[in-house]
Amino acid sequence: MSRILLIELRRSAVLWVAVTLLAAGTWLLYSARERWTSGYMILALDQRWYLPLLVGIAMAAGAGQAAREHRSGVHELFAGVPRPRSQQVVPMLLVYGAAMVVAYTGATGLAALRIIDTAQYLRAGAVAGVVVAGATALVAAAWFGLAVGRILPYIITAPALAIASMASPLVARGITGQRQWLSSLLFPAYGLGGPTDFASIPGRFSIAQMLYLAGLAAGAALLFAAADRPARLMALVPPVLGIAAAALILQGGSAFVEDPIDPAARELVCTDDAPQICVARLHSGVLAEVTPPARAALATLDRLPDGPTRAQEHVDSDHKPVDQSSDTLLIPLAIGDDGHVTDLDRLEGYLVYNLGVRPFACPDDRPGPDAAVVNAASSWLLGTESQLSEAGSATENARARELWRNLRGLDEREAAARVAAVRQAVLTCASGEGLLDRPASGG
Template structure:
């Protein structure tokens, strides 16, 4: 079997097909970087976005290979060989299966090299499940292409399969009756665009997808190996069993969670010394980049009584009520395509703007403090002047002159009162420093 497999690798186009898939997959990831430089799970999920194209390539390669016997006119010759049809096709199935699986996993590995120095958080099981489901889908596509090329040995078969694969996301919801869980199960590239960096895919869902896709792959292999039309009917059984197993695992969709979040990725990791600076575990690799400008901002705000003594990453709107307090400085930042923080030199200035408070909108019915007073308090902290010729800046400059006439302690107390008013959306003393 090993010798036959080596011969098949040399004679068929499987190596070229695998190399094309590997290069295309890696090129797509590197040229269209969006979220995945933040972490490994996002890399695996983003790679699945490109599955319609990768599946199309795999099916087209399989279909071109599947029509080889017809193209060479040796169908009757091979049919007369006194060996079961299944034994004849096993080397081809193994070659294409292993080649496609390795190409998909290899593209993931090549992309992961870019973030190995900055992405420190990895849930190996969940990551492996997402990659395994994508790789199994590519194997199933290649085997289905082999079967389609053998049954329909036409030149148009390969491009037709590729086009159908790339168009599949457009009809996903229509086919499944707009059931999100079923669309995500049947179409592995669907429904992976979570709202934050902490999006994940539960192991249960990956297991369900692997069961379903394995059934498809087994059915495609039986279809390719079938010698007669009646035997082709048996190819329907594995996909049906795989789909049933997947539905049972997901409990008919009740176990499906839309936009699932990895809670461990959101846990805070902090500097060992004070003042403590904390970021999400997912972003732990950039903590050394964030800490210096954040501590510089905390040192500036230390001029105020009861100023912030710690800082943590701002994780999203749901954390406003818990985290926006006088003692804690919220730190918003973004990670660029190189895996490092974008413009770390600007973090300090951004944190000190608006007297060290993120500019959340006030609840309905609250107007908040006088914007001119906030600008004056911020300028007092930074030692700058409000810029601009408008009336609000004129008012801010007037209030700033009043602040600078006071002694340091009194001015700091008034600025702290302004900051507290911004935090609580109250007019308070912030309207008249």
């Protein structure tokens, strides 16, 4: 059997197809990095975004292979061999299937090398499910291309399949009647992962998708091997069974979770010594990077009575209000293309900015203290006038400078108490009116 497979490798274009897919998959991941440097699950999810292109290449390659055999007369030659059609096509299916798996998983592995030093959190089963489903989609695509190329051995067949694959995300919702769960199931590149680093895919969904894709692959293999019309009709059975099994596992969509997250990835991992610095488990590889600037920011805020005593990563969405504790500093952590913290040299400034309170956390009906008050208090805390030009208009800038001068005219204890009151107002979204411009105590 191994000798037959080697012959198939030499006579077909499968090696070139595998190299093309491996190079394309790796290049797409490295040239269009968005989130995957945060961890392995995001890498697996982001790779699935490129499936329409990869599937298109696989289908076009399979169709081109089958069409070439038809044009060269090999099909007629094989038809005269006294062996069942199924035995004749198995070697071709095996070499194409193996090539697709190697190419897809190889691209994943090459990308993972970039983050192996910083991505310490890995749910192997969940990540493997996402990768295996993507590889199965490529296998089904290549086998389907072989089958369609055999049935329709025309020059236009291969490019038509590639174009249809790349256009599939645009029509997914329309084909499935706007059902999110069905679109995500039937189109492996559609609707994967939310806007957070903690996005995940439940094991139930990965199993359902693998069953569906395995059914497609089996149906494509039967269609490629079919010698007559009844056999071609039998090729519909595996995809139907796969879809039915997937629908049962997802309970008709009721078990589908939209934009799921991994709660274990959000769990905090903290330093052993004080002051305590914590980051999400997903980002535990950069805890050592974050600790020095976070502790420096805590030291600056220590000038205030009842200031924050610990710092932790802000793991919630940036687009909704958050109830920040007064003793906790929230770290706006972002991972760069190299797997390390973005703008690490500016992190201390980001943490102290806005008096150590996450900006834009207040609702529109309670905006908190005005910018002049906050900037004057921040400038006193930092011992610099850098914040005074950020209040906005000339009038607000002048007011910020006046409030700052008032603070500098007070003794350290009273000025710190007033700045702490402004910080509390920012935390509670109170107005903060009169906190800095009232006379000194006893004056």
